Amino acid sequence: DAKTTQPNSMESNEEEPVHLPCNHSTISGTDYIHWYRQLPSQGPEYVIHGLTSNVNNRMASLAIAEDRKSSTLILHRATLRDAAVYYCILRDQGGKLIFGQGTELSVKP
Amino acid sequence: ETGVTQTPRHLVMGMTNKKSLKCEQHLGHNAMYWYKQSAKKPLELMFVYSLEERVENNSVPSRFSPECPNSSHLFLHLHTLQPEDSALYLCASSQGGQGHYGYTFGSGTRLTVV
Numbered sequence: 001d002a003k004t005t006q007p008n009s010m011e012s013n014e015e016e017p018v019h020l021p022c023n024h025s026t027i028s029g030t031d032y033i034h035w036y037r038q039l040p041s042q043g044p045e046y047v048i049h050g051l052t053s054n055v056n057n058r059m060a061s062l063a064i065a066e067d068r069k070s071s072t073l074i075l076h077r078a079t080l081r082d083a084a085v086y087y088c089i090l091r092d093q094g095g096k097l098i099f100g101q102g103t104e105l106s107v108k109p
Numbered sequence: 110e111t112g113v114t115q116t117p118r119h120l121v122m123g124m125t126n127k128k129s130l131k132c133e134q135h136l137g138h139n140a141m142y143w144y145k146q147s148a149k150k151p152l153e154l155m156f157v158y159s160l161e162e163r164v165e166n167n168s169v170p171s172r173f174s175p176e177c178p179n180s181s182h183l184f185l186h187l188h189t190l191q192p193e194d195s196a197l198y199l200c201a202s203s204q205g206g207q208g209h210y211g212y213t214f215g216s217g218t219r220l221t222v223v
Binding site for chain 1: 111113142144151152154157165199201209211212213214215216217
């Protein structure tokens with residue numbers, strides 16, 4: 001499984017945008033970039049995924065570099081409820097979801 | 110409620126007990142998974158079931174025994190566990206193994222072995 005690298009932790013202020021980076025220099029052409037988040041005492045929750053083009057949904061936006069070696073999850077206006085561990089995971093056709101350490105996001109009021 | 114229901118939410122068991130964790134999904138997914146999350150560690154994939162057939166067992170000790178009687182239900186049978194098996198056990202499901210499908214997770218069972 002291809003690896004991803006994320007910062008261990010990030011801080012944000014409430015109502016400001018947050019950009020969570022992820023490096024995946026060994027990504028292959030068929031790997032999808034998935035993002036999940038895990039709130040305290042809960043199971044992980046799907047956030048967004050993409051292959052080549054940028055993606056938007058009601059939770060977040062995913063910006064994918066042209067060479068696909070990195071991506072950024074964008075939360076447009078952070079709220080206190082967005083404090084969680086965010087995981088960036090590469091998933092290939094038939095591949096499993098293998099979690100790394102993720103980025104622990106804290107949001108300050 | 111995510112669509113994947115795990116019971117019980119909390120379980121305390123002795124090392125000589127036998128217990129089972131249950132997972133249920135009615136999302137029409139055909140793949141189900143067990144993960145273990147120990148304190149301050151990433152999730153570890155334990156077992157993968159696809160179309161009710163076990164397709165992966167990641168070197169999990171035999172004291173953990175999964176069962177998938179149909180595509181909607183997944184069990185994890187536990188016996189003679191050790192204190193280091195205390196963890197959050199998470200079940201997930203997906204529509205097959207294709208890369209463009211996401212996983213839906215349950216809220217987990219918090220297991221304490223005493």
